[in-house]
Amino acid sequence: MKGIIFTEFIELVEREFGLDVLDSILEESKDSGVYTSVGSYDHKALVSLIVSLSKKTEISGEQLQQVFGKSVFKNLLKTLPAQATLNRCSNTFQFIRHVEDYIHIEVKKLYPDAKPPSFEFISENETQMVFDYKSARCLSNVCFGLIKGCSDYFNENIEISTENQTEDQSHVRFSLMLST
Known part of the structure; x- marks a missing residue:
């Protein structure tokens, strides 16, 4: 890490x-x-x-990870170069997609030994997104906090539910629902 x-x-x-x-x-x-x-x-x-x-x-450790994830999100935004496509995102779902398509790719370029989590997108529409978080580090609650930080940034009310796909939480399904 x-x-x-x-x-x-x-x-x-x-x-x-x-x-x-x-x-x-x-x-x-x-x-x-x-x-x-x-x-x-x-x-x-x-x-x-x-x-x-x-x-x-x-x-709880879960709550602490979520607080940490929200904090990491705020600092992540500060480090993005002005020309980064992530800066053109207009909502939480776009940003999450770009994390997988941009940030994780850039991290691997900068640090070939890095093993960021992966997101596998299951379904998505304007109000709902479902994706699988996979990481050997089993820190899905940090991801949960990152999503909360992101939704706060975009001033969106996103309901987040998770379902463990493995006992060790290395594979967790996230279901996000945009509510008005």
């Missing part, structure tokens, strides 16, 4: 919960907290940090 995910998480914990909480979860996880945005790290370290934060804050 790319280090930028780790640096984003550490910044989020410090900003939202404070330096004392960050130090505490790093200590509990036996984690130095030293990451570079371009480095590659085992995703299990991030999972360990999320579990420690969940224990410390009594907020």
Whole structure:
């Protein structure tokens, strides 16, 4: 997993919960907290940090992943070059499609060893989108948060439901419904 995910998480914990909480979860996880945005790290370290934060804050790991996903979305927008086709998206569904068709492809070009999640689109119309999220890292709740951040950005009310396709959550079906 790319280090930028780790640096984003550490910044989020410090900003939202404070330096004392960050130090505490790093200590509990036996984690130095030293990451570079371009480095590659085992995703299990991030999972360990999320579990420690969940224990410390009594907020479920799923909720924490979703909050993290929303935060990552905001920062993702800031990093997009002005000419990126993603900047021309006018709604959540277009943006999600472009994540698979643009961002994941660009990530692989920049970092050949990267293994971003994949989206397999099942169906889509103006008010509904169904796609499968597949990732060996099993962080579908981060994806959930990214979608929430995206729908907030486009000022759309999107109802999100998920259905695990595998027990380990490496394959999760997302059903999105635009509601008025």
